[in-house]
Amino acid sequence: MKKIFPLLFSFLGVFSFSQQVVSLETIFNDKISIRALEVYDNKVWYSGTDSKFGFVDIKNPQEQKQIKLSEKKLQFRTLAQNKDAFYAINIESPAEFFKISKKDLTFKIVFRDTVKTAFYDALHFVNNELAYTFSDADKDNHLKLAVFKNGKWSNFKNNISLNEGEAAFAASNTNIASSKKYLWIATGGKASRILRMNLKNENIEVFNTPFVQGESSQGMYSIDFYDDKFGVAVGGDYTKQADNINNIATTNDGGKTWRVQASGKNAGYTTCVKIKPGSKGKEIISVGDQHISYSSDFGKTWKKISDEKGFFVCQWIDGNTIVFAGKDKISIMELKL
Template sequence: MRFLFILLAALTLISCNSKPEVEFNSVEITPVFIDSLSIRAIQPLDENRVWFAADQGKVGLIDGDIPKLAVIKYEDTLLHFRSIASTNEAVFVLSIANPAVLYKIGFDGKEATNIEEVYSEKNENVFYDSMKFWNDMEGIAIGDPTADCMSVIITRDGGNTWQKLSCENLPKVEKGEAAFAASNSNIAIFGDNAWIATGGKKARIMHTSDKGETWEVYKTPIIQGKAMTGIYSVDFLDEKNGVIFGGNWEDKKFNEGNKAITKDGGKTWKLIANGKEPGYRSSVKYVPGTRGQGLVAVGSPGISFSGDGGKNWKELSQVGFFAIEFVNDSVAFASGNKRISKLVFKK
């Protein structure tokens, strides 16, 4: 009887601690917007609506099958946007290159109400890559170095004003270390934390646990040393568990040192599926509701899926995308060259 009790207790413990695998066998891809644009920044609202920011100065809301578009000019220049983020009252878009210009677009839940410039920066080296919000008041955007640290700007008032952090308060970068504006996903947010992924000369993770007040930097085993190598995307499930993905943009099939996970908040990283498919990918996300077991990574070579936390992967499609953002546990939006599509993952 005592043996039976111990056995039952052990089985109960195993069942509570085990993480069931999730399985997707296919993905249905439905285009929702087609235009002559490079679209690397998307922000879904629900299964039918998604904001995007692109080149040629174009920003828009795809509402079902209705595109609501705007063209933003800075003086006589059509800006190229690769960063987007939202709060309950506004959407924010940030341009790459010089000058960097950040706009706040008022949104009443159905329509854009106004467009306002809230930050600009002129420097021959300025190049912003990604933007996220912790909450409706506090947000962060990151960019390539203009001095000896990554460029980091922060808002504490709902995006009305932004301040650039001094290099005195940030980790120093090595020459040739920067970030990739590939998918608006080299910042991950959870709680008060933010993780920033770098690439090029070094592939590292910058981490703040207090919304940008203090910073640490951690090494990773991701391929690095060349201009187009490094981490292209980072996502975190909680304060401890995260994933990074990237590789070598100039050798997209190369699949060594391009994907890793952490279980200690980014301090240490372990390569996953090393030397196995997939190779280069520009955006990786945990599948909601799968307790960290489901992962989807997209890039120009296609869509890849793991149902066991990244140990094993399979190709779901060779249709290429730059970025992916999930709406729920089976629906996501993805953006790429000349299109935005809705992705429905199926078991």
């Protein structure tokens, strides 16, 4: 079922596009779509289609394990962790919240959302004791969140209303981000806005953005924040992936205002963005179904460093190593920066 491929230093993806890229190695193959991953214990952990959950060791890819969380063919596009467990939620209704023990990979369902419109787009742990997950709204168009607090999940009550056609994209489990002070949620569709929660008092503010929006396929797909102030958002239109107008933006005031960057001068539709740890936001990697791109100037300009296709989500492992996952594969990129 799984195959391990040797080092890919190939003309298909990387060699001809940037001397920064040292290698791109595929460490895992399977018939699966992966849109959420975590790094823990020197392993890449993933959830995906057909109820699949598992890991592959970064340094020794032959060491891997996969389990099925359900006999049903569930689609998982969320995955998050605290010190004891991983959590994953399937996208269809009923939405079932799975808790998977890090100790022995035993799992159980700890919460259910049986509303027909339940569709959880992202799941994010602020710390070991606090997590939030965001679902598309019900018919009342109220913001729909669930919160993990005091060891259990519950619905999070609020009075925020979304616009008609405003939702989110379960593209890479990265339309939620947090800092010590704030939690941010990026919406998309006919409206693409930033919702910012003060973690101390749980007050939520809503900010408009200049991001491409107005159609159900448009808007922000992914956000990341370095601290309470600097953040980056990427997205576009998945039905017009070459379009690159108003699909990247940055903020320097915690999400209140956003400045469009590299409009018309980037590789197009993008599903995941990650700031390099320790870079203060200067170095950023992003990935879309048709490209991998890199910025070394706080997101102002971007360089396509790979034409490798089929990746949806990425994560920094260290300052020179990034893991990518997507259609049928997990790969590791080494950069020389």
